[in-house]
Amino acid sequence: MIDMQPAIDAINAAIKEGLGPIFLISNPEELLKALPSELMDLVIQLCATLILFIAVRFLFWKPITNILEARRSAIDKELEDAKIAKENAVLVEQDMKDELSKAKNHIKEMLDQAEKEANIRREEIINSAKEEAKRRMDNLSMELEQEKKNMEDSIKKEIVDIAFQAAEKIVAREIDQDKYLDVVTDILKGGC
DSSP: OOOOHHHHHHHHHHHHHHHTTHHHHHOHHHHHHSOHHHHHHHHHHHHHHHHHHHHIIIIIHHHHHHHHHHHHHHHHHHHHHHHHHHHHHHHHHHHHHHHHHHHHHHHHHHHHHHHHHHHHHHHHHHHHHHHHHHHHHHHHHHHHHHHHHHHHHHHHHHHHHHHHHHHHHHHOSOOOHHHHHHHHHHHHHTOO
């Protein structure tokens, strides 16, 4: 086993030497053994510490506490500002969500309205096209009817002309063309 006592004694001696007269206060046995010069050193150190404490208290305490108080106030203000900014950010985020929701609803309404208008316009175009087609069909029917009537009249006239020429040659006499045209028209209508 290793003897630790010399090491412990060496550590105590180093502490005593490093602390100087202050060590004497913590160890009353040593205080009684101390020489008057060491007691005097202790009193001088205590007085110097007291003077230093008083100087710091009266010369530096207020400015230092003012600086610390100002810094604390600034930090408190920054924390309060950060808290307010966070609350505002939450409100702004909620407002943005509301605005986004409103915008989506507005866009949906606009799309629905555009679809309705497109359907109405499509129906109008279809109805207009149907009316135009009906009108063209009616015009075409009227034109065909007129063309048919014109052709019938033309055919009747040709028949009358041919019949008149034939009758003129057969009868070899002069016949009144208007009376003959009336007779042919009656014949074509089915009358006698």
